[in-house]
Amino acid sequence: MCHCEAVLFRRSSPLSQGIASLAEGRSLAMTQTREKMDKSIIAQLTTITGKDGVLSTPEDLAVYGYDATFEDHRPDVVVLPRTSEQVSQALALAARERIPLVTRGMGSGLAAASVPFNGGIALTMTRMNRILEIDTVNATAHVEAGVVTADLQAAVEKLGLFYPPDPSSIRHSTIGGNIACNAGGPRCLKYGVTGDYVLGLTVVLADGRILHTGGKCIKDVVGYDLKALFTGSEGTLGVITEALLRLIAKPKFARTALVEFVRLDDASRTVNVILQAGVVPATLELMDETAIACIEAALHLGLPLDVEAILLIEADGSDEAAVLREMEAVTETCRARGARQVKVAEDETERASLWRARRSLSPSLARKAPNKLGEDITVPRSAIPETVRRLKAISTKYELPIVIYGHAGDGNLHPTILFDKRDPEQSVRVEQMAAEEFALALELGGTLSGEHGVGTLKRPYMQQALGPLSLEVQKRVKQALDPLNILNPGKVFPE
């Protein structure tokens, strides 16, 4: 329709205008003079990516302002590059014109890290979705950032290989986004997080230069580990355009058990008993009764509705007998610790439906309330039972439900507060509750976020979590790589 009508940098509020200007170190007056160049910026971007790579109608801008949180702020233009070279040119332009640039994939983040609060360019990587190489000898995959994680998994599994990280959003998140937030998932208990599989990265720097770091070697101690620096940097240090990922042999056998506990406390205590018994399951997931009820309402799987908790435990490996032995050990331990019933999935279909249930859990909680705030605090696993108990106490104190579920085996919990944002009084309570959750995690030796990232939602607690020195070191890194502060400004660091 009216593609050329949209005016770039039409700020939605004086506040965001001010913030953007500060971020760029420019005055308001200069921002206004730049408005005259708007059409010229769109034209230049169009030259870089072609016409179909630049979106600027009000409708396009309205849908690129959110991720999977409740935050929303429209960008001024959306750019969909197809090559690292195009990203490089877009960044050079952004640097020249001091335009904030926020990188995003499929927008399934849970920390508002890809919400463009300062407007500017929403650099969307979804069209860089080619799998460039799967090297079966070295067991590596070379992919573009926009590849959907599940698509990569399917492609390598056809060749007998395995890419383990499995955030619940595997079908609707991209490798680039997974790396930028160092995504986790249930299988991380046994296999580690996304960062453990990053061997190399292609990163476009804030001035548009293209950096290649890492390679196919498993061992490499030459210089600083830059790929680790960019992993989890949430788009604040550079734009990840390609990744070289480590693969492993695909486990041939897997067994999943659904364990019912009448008491939540028994379930959370059992987690450590299993792990201390020398068994390392691939996953060890905990869900409380509200979580079970929500999944059941969404999927009708016949889950038990009269227990306080279930554990979802999977053992996998390449030796069937070993997998079965592990499952037996798990079953025995659970029974001894008060499990009412241990049901092992009969076949692949049943197993798949259990995991589908687990993956749809977080969104299905929205059946209970219009809004939810899901955190991902992580504690040393010895502290899991105490954390669970005290989270319930927070819920009672503030009279708002907290659903408890998560990757209990690695100490990563997802306490989720259910509320209605339209009630301002509830929103105040939610903020207080989140603050208490974070304080609890820190007190027990844990951290604010295990796998979602900081974005803006956890920024206020960074000082408390890291202390001044760690923050200062991190700020210096940021200044060295992005001196103009155009890359995802306003994220990660406290104000």
Place this chain on the structure above:
Amino acid sequence: MQSEVSEPSEEQYLNCIRCGLCLAVCPTYREYLTETASPRGRVALARKGLEGELELSPNLAEQMYACFDCLACNEICPVGIRPADLALNMRDLQEQRQLSGWKQTLFGGLIPKPGRMEAATWPLRIYEELGLRRLVYVLGLRRLLPHQLRDIEAMLPHMPQRPLRQALPEISEANGETRYRVGFFLGCAQSLMFAEESAASVRVLTRNGCTVVTPKETVCCGMPALGYGRTDLVREQARFNIALFEKANVETIVTDCATCGSTLKDYGKLLADDPNWAARAAEFSKKVRDVSELLMSIPFEKPQGRLEARVTYHDPCHLRRGQGVWKQPRALLQMIDGLEFVELPEADWCCGSAGSQLITHYETSLKVLERKTENLASTKADYLASGCPGCQMQLILGVRRQGLDVQVVHPIALLDIAYKK
């Protein structure tokens, strides 16, 4: 035209938490990879439009028309939002705000009038009958047509000489004892474009103890009007069909068109707020069955003839997700001796037809179709069965474009062949 505008309600979008699950299953998202072409994007646009944050602009309406209504997002949403339905409701809102005259003519004047539809398709029959079509192919004249028209031409099945509505008797007696008295709903597209298949449906039904009553005055089920935002016209058509079948005095209403079936089954919901019609509509909808659904629910005669062929099956969106019918057609096909059934990869992924998307959204429709034909090629099947005329026409085009040696058929037509052998 209407005194007050009815808008989609808050419950239809309020709880969308923007998780993004629906992006993975949306055919238009997977082609364009833009949020604007995704179910989540459409829900956000609807919400912002209804809440006044965005203007209800023509471009916003266009995003609602870009949806293929394949219902995959409705099915996957863990919160229970139905983005595909919301897109249809938004089209309806657009029509209420600004009525397009051509839609009135097409959906109010032409499609619901069987006689006029037959007259309108008369040139197609002449085109076929006089051998013009063969001539066009032999002389290579097709190449002179513009791309899109060439593709539309390629979709045309072989047209019967007489419309089925005229050829089929009002009552087709069961072979042997009448065990069921069923009404047959003549779908516009199925009975006009694939008349021989609908005739086969009636033969298969009579063979299995059904006396088939075919009211000749049926009007369009209403799906085309629904797709173009004219729910008011759908309701008119629904009332007409309900009254018609009440007179037919049947226990079951059968259709061999996936789209008709899903619409007819929704009459109850469509007229739920109409005090004079709610109960009658609910009663009507309760009786509706897809032909495969009915056949699998009654004692069914296994065909004696063999059909040595490799057969695969494409799930019409409005049969699988619209009606939850997907096991039955597969089971029916597998009853035929000699037939080797192969599952089509991504069998329930939209084929890109979506009614008229090939005309209104040509490029997207073809891209979605390509994914389907690539999957089809991998099966090496001789027949592709699918019980929806829209899908069939689209699939015929896909087969021709790809140069595959596959025949597109209604699953019942294969049963009919096996009975005849």
